[in-house]
Amino acid sequence: MSGAHESAAGGEFTEIDHVAIAVQDLDAAIAWYEETFGARVVHRETVERDGVEEALLAVSDSYIQLLTPTSDDSTVARFLATRGEGLHHVGFRVEDCAKTLQAVQDAGVRTIDQEPRPGSRGTTVAFIHPKSAFGTLIELVEE
Amino acid sequence: MSGAHESAAGGEFTEIDHVAIAVQDLDAAIAWYEETFGARVVHRETVERDGVEEALLAVSDSYIQLLTPTSDDSTVARFLATRGEGLHHVGFRVEDCAKTLQAVQDAGVRTIDQEPRPGSRGTTVAFIHPKSAFGTLIELVEE
Numbered sequence: 001m002s003g004a005h006e007s008a009a010g011g012e013f014t015e016i017d018h019v020a021i022a023v024q025d026l027d028a029a030i031a032w033y034e035e036t037f038g039a040r041v042v043h044r045e046t047v048e049r050d051g052v053e054e055a056l057l058a059v060s061d062s063y064i065q066l067l068t069p070t071s072d073d074s075t076v077a078r079f080l081a082t083r084g085e086g087l088h089h090v091g092f093r094v095e096d097c098a099k100t101l102q103a104v105q106d107a108g109v110r111t112i113d114q115e116p117r118p119g120s121r122g123t124t125v126a127f128i129h130p131k132s133a134f135g136t137l138i139e140l141v142e143e
Numbered sequence: 144m145s146g147a148h149e150s151a152a153g154g155e156f157t158e159i160d161h162v163a164i165a166v167q168d169l170d171a172a173i174a175w176y177e178e179t180f181g182a183r184v185v186h187r188e189t190v191e192r193d194g195v196e197e198a199l200l201a202v203s204d205s206y207i208q209l210l211t212p213t214s215d216d217s218t219v220a221r222f223l224a225t226r227g228e229g230l231h232h233v234g235f236r237v238e239d240c241a242k243t244l245q246a247v248q249d250a251g252v253r254t255i256d257q258e259p260r261p262g263s264r265g266t267t268v269a270f271i272h273p274k275s276a277f278g279t280l281i282e283l284v285e286e
Contacts, residue, residue: 012181015203016159019233023277032277036154036250037235059235062159062205085278087230090162092180092202107179132167133226134175 002004008119009099011128017091017141018056018063022076024085026068033064045120054120058108065091089137091125104140109133116142160234160284161199161206165219167228169211171182172196177209178222180268188263197263202219208234232280234268240285244269259285 023029033039039057046053051074055065067088069077079088094100097116103110112127119125119141128138166172176182182200189196194217199206206237210231212220222231240259248254255270262268264286271281 013202016162016205016207019159019162020274021279029267029277036247037254059156060158064159072253076187083226086273087233087279090230104179109179113169134172136164 011094013092013094014095015093016062017139017143018065019089019090019094020054020065020067020088020139022067022079022085023087024068024080026053026055026066029068030057030091034058039064043121046070047120050074050076056121089127089139091139091141093141093143095142096124097124097140100140103126116140120122154237154239156235156248157223157238159205160236160282160286161208161254162211162233163231163282165209165210165222165228165231167211167223169196169209169279170213171199172209173200176200176209184266189213190263193217193219199264205253232270232282234244234282234284236284236286238285240267240269243283247271 002087016017021029021077030041034041041055042058042063043056044054051071053070053122055066057066067076071077076088101111101113101116110129110132112129116124116126124142126140128140130137164172173184177184182202183207184198185201186199187197192262194212194214195210196213198209201211208218212223214220219231244256244259253272253275256270259267259269267285269283271283273280
């Protein structure tokens with residue numbers, strides 16, 4: 001097993017950091033998860049550069065990340081307009097975002113971010129392009 | 144906090160069980176996750192009733208579930224035809240699938256399964272309808 005890990009281009013995923021879900025009404029979605037499943041919001045933040053407001057609901061050591069756009073030209077607004085509400089991306093936790101991103105790029109994988117950048121709640125993040133990842137928008141998250 | 148949990152209609156999520164990703168070529172997707180991130184396949188199974196072949200790759204106590212259709216009329220085949228490869232559903236682990244499903248139904252949430260049914264790797268599962276869950280196909284998973 002360790003052999004497989006050592007030969008991997010990027011760093012190993014240590015956790016599913018979050019499952020991100022795009023919604024039209026953040027408060028309504030939070031209330032549904034709270035009332036139906038007792039999930040609780042542990043963080044809420046507006047990320048201006050991404051044009052989104054997010055709420056994180058804790059599930060064990062992972063999060064449900066509910067996202068809603070704060071501007072009409074944000075990527076989440078375009079996603080909602082074309083695909084509707086639903087699963088938007090998945091965040092995988094890694095130990096070293098810069099190291100993983102570099103290794104992934106060296107392996108020829110197309111990335112959206114060329115360098116790690118600040119994410120919400122003080123994380124360092126980078127997105128991998130879905131065209132290089134079987135249609136899935138993947139976020140690398142370093143806590 | 145415990146008050147919120149006690150008042151929840153359904154059971155609390157104990158873990159993100161899996162993130163399910165629909166792909167055209169299961170072996171190619173497995174190889175990408177293995178070679179790029181050192182993920183390893185811990186289970187592989189064809190679920191005839193759902194018309195899918197799946198592979199589970201371990202991430203901490205959760206899984207990446209790669210799905211590919213085994214018949215043209217399966218829901219995953221239709222998903223690929225209309226939306227393309229990408230995130231298909233999220234599985235949340237619960238202690239008691241039957242109890243959670245009943246509570247969710249009692250709360251007026253629309254479900255795809257009216258009763259719990261066998262899932263892969265010996266689990267008991269039930270799906271919640273995305274129209275009742277802000278566009279997200281949610282699977283309740285009892286190990």
